[in-house]
Amino acid sequence: MPSRRLVEREASLAQAGAALDRLRAGHGAALCLLGPAGAGKTSLLDSILAAAGDLRVLHAAAGELEAHSPYGVVRHLFGRVLTALDPDALDGLDGLAHGAARAAVDLVLHRGEPVGDPSVMLNSLYWLLDGLVADGPLVLAVDDAHWADEASLLFCRHLLSRAGELPVLLVVAARDILPERRSPALAALVADSARVDLEPLSVAGVRSCLADLGHAGISDDLAAACADVTGGNPFLVTALAELLGTTDVRALVPRTVVDTVVQRLTALGSAEQALARAVAILESAPLRTAAGLAGLSPEEAGVAADRLRDAGLFATERLLGFRHALLRSAVAAATGAATRDDLHRRAARALAQEPDGLHPAAGHLLEAEGMADPWAVELLRTAARAALADGAPQAAVDLLRRAVAEPPPAAGLPGLLVELGTAELHAGDPASVTTLERAGRGVTDPVLRAHCALGLATAYHVGGFYELSVPVLEEALAELGPEHGDLTLVVEAALVAAEISVPGRFENARARLAAHGELAGATPGERLLLIHQASVANATLAPIARAGELARRAIGDGATPEQLASPFAWSLARIHLACSGEYDAAADLCAQGLELAAREGSVPIYAAASVTRGWAHLWAGRLDDSGTDFAEALRHAELVPGGQLVRLMAAAGLAEVLLAQGRLADAVAAVEQIPEEVAVDRNHATGIHLLRARGQVRAATGDHEGALSSLRLCAQRLAELDMDSPTWCGWRAVAVESLWALGRVEEARELAATELAVAEQKAGASMLGQALRVAGEVAATDGIALLERSVDVLTGSQARLQEARSRVALGAALRRTGQRVQGREQLRIGRELAHRLGARLLTERASTELALAGGRAGRIEVSGVAALTSAERRVVELAASGLRNREIAQRLFLSTKTVEVHLSRAYRKLDVGRDGLAATLAADA
Template sequence: MSAPTDDLLERERELAQLDALVDEAVAGRGGLALIEGPAGIGKSRLLAALRERAADRMLVLGARCGELERDFSFGAVRQLFEPLLRADAGGCERPNLLVGAAAPAAGVLGGPAADDATAAAEGSFAVLHGLYWATLELAEERPLLLAFDDLQWSDRPSLRFLAYLARRLESTPVLVAMTVRSTDPGSDPNLLAEIAADPLCVPVRPGPLTDAAVAALVRARLGAPADARFCDACEEATGGNPLLLHQLLRALADDGVRPLAGEAATVREIGPRAVARSVLRRLTRLSPETLAVARAVAVLGDSASLAAVGRLAELEEPQVARAAGELARADILQADPPLGFVHPLVRDAVYRDLSTAERELAHGRAAAALAAAGAADQQVAAQLVHAPCRGDAATVALLRDAAREASRRGGPESAVTYLARALDEPPAAAERTPVLLELALAESEMSAPLSALHLREAYDGLSDPAARASACFALVQSLLFTGGASEGAELARRTAAELSGDQLEERRMLESMQLLAVSFGAADPDNLWARALAEPPPAGGELGTKLLLAAIAFVRSAAARPVAEVLPVLETALEGDVLLHSRNGMMWSAAMVALTLSESPRTRAFLEAARAETYRRGGVFATASVEIWEGAWLLGTGDLADAGDALREALRLQDPWGADARGTSWSRGLIGQHGLLSGHDAATVRAELGEPPADDDESDGAVHWRTAQARLLLREGDAAGALALAELMGRTSRHLDHPAWRPWQSLAASALARLGRREEALAAIDGELALAERIGAPALIGRTQRLRGELEGADGIERLRAAAELLAATPARLERAFALASLGGALRRAGHPGDAREPLRAALELAEACGAAPLVEQVRSDLYAAGARPRSAALAGAAALTAREGRVAELAAEGRTNREIAQTLFVTPKTVEVHLSSAYRKLDIRSRRELSGALASG
């Protein structure tokens, strides 16, 4: 690596940190470098040095974020990738960069629109995943450095991409380097904090220059010798900030000030405004045309074209080019293209020299100049955001067009900004409701509370019943997750009543939301829940009917109806993949839960298809829905590691979206149950569970939360507390009966048994067993039989044996491990230690394979008590594979590469590598060639 230059004085430590990160990335261990500090401390110069030092080892892509460009959707990301899409350094196009899993990013990066609808970028989450894969494709060619300067001013869609990428950098040859002004909250402080908190993120914090360095620079610029008191004044005035010192010394040199003790007062007078004074003084010495160009670039932002600058400054392009050269020689603009200031503080000095009114008018003229130059609507809209409001219909139309484009390209934040500005314009009275509705729908992708607020107003302004039905559907969805379930259900009921007889699909769409609102604690005045159980479901139909059928299937499964009454409804609901293509997370959730509770063999295939659809075209809400219910299914199969990842990802998506405590109680409750099975300590589980539901909360989410809390109390020995919670569950949420969804009787039975109330405990578990047998789901019956057998003690051995045998034919490996552990323990306590060892060893292998640490510890203890030494070897063979390991192994056996498998399953290549390595170990093989045989023999 090259030695530090003069403008990198005292930066050896920081450069060494950055060099080490480059070495790691080149070796395939990706990471993040966050260069942070106040303005002028030298962050940009360090980033530039990093780019120079990495250029011979990595493909280097860079973006410079600007304060006035934060409303341009994916603006920073476009700066990174678009030069590559035009042509690389050798002039070769990259036609394959935006295909396959990367296809959803094509629209963002200006690529050709895809003919295949499944590849169109219509959801923000799909776009993030597409950009991630585009990044991996580039890194496959050569280790990659992505450099973001002044990230605090990045547009929010680009920040979302960085946050998404950061969590997936491990084991990739990608280094992301960012500079962040620590004194500026930025476009989105939460996203910036999330990126900074990533475990791979290494902070690089350049400090102020020492007294010795300040003195050396003073002597270099103003001549030697320099008086110590003069140097101290320079250090005091600038705090050792390199840029401020540079500008101060330039101003002093321009004024002919010599570095003498008597001039210290002059230093103190100039110091606080050194940058502005130095820049503006230089500008006054240049021509009026040059000043106009500087102001035009300040208004238009970095990377403005010569044509746009010329239009705004009212100059010809050759004049702009000459002025740009003068400004570069004056150390105001960068010498190399694109047009841009040498530092944001220099740009601020030029921009703030204009009054507020002058700036607003200049932005209005800039928008006109960009439009005349044929710029994209989003570029024009980003200027209009700062321009005066004039009630201009053309401005409203352009902002709406830009918002639609931003939403289609996966940037809802920019769409919200444009539409909010359109409302301020304001639009004509007849246009206000459509603009409000567009704003609310854009907000639904990023903020449920804001979306609900504007959807209410838009709904009130609509007169067409079909349009009101569509708005109502979106509003109810937001209300369900923000504490408004009762309001949403009543609104859906009233709106459905307004529809005419031929608007059947719209009515069914709203009835589906009324049904699901009951699961969020809403009342059901029309008894739709009871009717869904008693009346024949509708046949065929379009989307509204499919939505209603999915809701009816959920209702029937939650109410413990036989599987034979649920699965035919589900089959009709899922016909033609209409639900999948709707990208509606609510109805995916209803279908997924019904499939899972019914133990349908179709569950895995539907989850995989829903995941693929989401990652191709879906948004945040749909993705959170897929993650939570895939996590719930994996929890049921005993794949604890992957279940935890999915459930935490769901909660991570729900929190910034604005779901309230009730809205997140499903995911928090399931995460708590995962923590108990995995062996997390009580404090961790309580932290994962978070805020408890109110005692009168009738939602399904409250049931999941209380289930986890009751199991935690049982683990801690508080049987009375667990019983009280189980009884509360029995008094509430009476619309639910499925023991896997509301296991209050088995929880009560466990608590009663510990309290010595055996007969009551047996009565309670018998109630749950009767429900399980009515449903007819094998894993559920096996689980409940196991619980009954445990309560029976020595008399329950044969019941436990039957439960273990029944569970062996299901995917519920962890439940089978519990059954085998209970069987072995009962045999040991009954005086048959030899007979106990085999089921206990099988239980140990299964529990270890699932990652159920508490069960492993329990079984080991029983094995020692039975006179056996527990083997350390884990379960082997195809039966040992988790659900995701099995799917990865299947695809690998078909001949897919790791990257192809990752694209198929929408996971990272590292995840595939980990799962495949684990599969090889469990199958006792060493290559892909052996996979087919090993899987078949299993």
């Protein structure tokens, strides 16, 4: 029997012991045990779990077929603990499954509705874990993680990214395979965990191990020979110990050490050999299942299993399995390829009849060569759909690729390719383009072609290649007629979205949209077209109120399926509403979206609502609220398909917020977190906003030439797309200030006049007020009149920060012309408003001007609710409504620990406890 004592693993155990001590103190972490097959990873993991002692442990081991079962390891990890709970503890009002953890509990227990969105499942699994650690710290252990399914590894990676939030120690044991052979999720997990590398045993270690196995007192020469042959691999040393005295050690090599043990199988009977081959295929199995695959009766299989245990091949557990993966691999390798395939196919048919046997059966088909079996194709497609429903698109991709390789009947191939390309799209796999292009060449049905074209267009748009989708969508649209109903409008809307983003195609898009006239927004296709009509109204010189009207019609009740399915469409409609000056309405709609995201656990909707509300708050001047929203969007962007768009928009907005708050260094960091080549890439249309933000940041640092360079590129991109509207992306106001600073006075005045003329046509209070202010500040004459009009336009609007800027500019101009009394009044109002909005730079400027005008710039005290940060206030408001900390955390996509920190700070600032929050907020209101 193998030695249970670890040899030369003291340093590894000490590293793990320190991590366990930190866990007992409430600090989470991750360890990754890495070593070759046979290095003793499982034994080390068992020792670490034994050292956990008083800590709760959830343990799962992946098998080679586990990689094909979505969330298979997750189900093993949490299955036992969930099934052991009584119904009230699980599903009661205060139960573990209450709230955001529901989807994860349903997944583990094979119940409930599908979620589809991978981010929903990752978020739900996090909250399941949060509920479990309410009873104390937890150790999560995953053995043989190199065989784990990608969805489970993604959860481990997600948990690692939030390691500081939960008292959880994640211990993962995996083979130290080449980095390029690791799955993306495993590679990220290894890279970001604390590594524990299992080194080969020294000669002394080999001697010690052999002594434990009954070979004490061996010679130095024999110990050295054993170390040389085995490479210090503990399992090979154990296997070699069984051969000492029966073979010449130096005649062996590591590969043949295992082969020599497996050769014992040939000395056994045909029943033992058949059972060994069957278990090698199944990995591990009940006696009944293995017997059926081996063609034996249960009684015959039981006798054969005992003989295989006596021969040192099978483990002693009741479930049939090999003593070590190396032995299983050797038996499988000794089985002919045709026999292996036949066994895998027979295993698939047998397991498909078992409860929850769909994914295990599909896993066996993935291991076999295709034989054009329609049954296999259908089972693989069914398993792929189930994987997509569980939020595991990569597993669906693997299954559908195997179905294509079976292959299916020729008539069914195009439809299967559409399914595969769509799954690849969900998984963020660039291969979706090639797959959908191939599908498009074979599709003849107009409806299927339309769906293929929509998927292909989405794939192109993720990479920014809008021009490639135009001909594809045109061809699909040409084959659709009135009998295809709203699908025609949906395809046309996708075509318009592409044409808007392709230089030279904007007029085509406008003509298509104009041909539809006034749409009611009664169908998904109509609503999507309305969104694009709003885009055109915003991007051209049409009055901005028109864009707001169209956006409202597109939004409707805000709960239409295509808006929920597409965070981009959801966000775009609300952005246009905000551009029209209805900042409060847009923010309220985004708040509804955030509530929806909390109910569904959808990170994409949460990120979309956050970045959209961030812009609405920014344009209204609510800087702290805006900064919080942009930071939240950036924090979750990596879980959003096509998250680059979120990062570009949120980074641009955050930079503007930080500049207004006087945090120049942070603003520089915000724009520099996105590489410049991404911002200038013409395939990323939203990079336009980041170019403008770069210009603002460079101007603030005094680099006005650099600012103008960024702004000229922004203007060039806008001109290429025929979108040069200040409500879409106002760059001229920033450029005027840099031209003025460089002494290029006439250029500044000309550009300011152009901006004012355009703003007059758009007739939006914010942009018009800003244009009037900029023009007034650089005007040779009539500057005060322009500034006074700017204040008039902005007073009563929702653009409070623009109003503060214009009042300060007017007050300064009045002071310079000797009208100090009138100037002081404007400066006081502007200063107080700027301070209330958190615009520190503007507040300081107003204070300086007020002093020059002979006024007192008294200190503005901040206390009570006004002293709370935006993040603190959001937590306080939910706590005052009666929500518990965990419920607040789920609503705001925060950790419970973060909620506790915000509340602690709020209690100190407000000088009340939780019971006094509601009264304090009411009094402030």
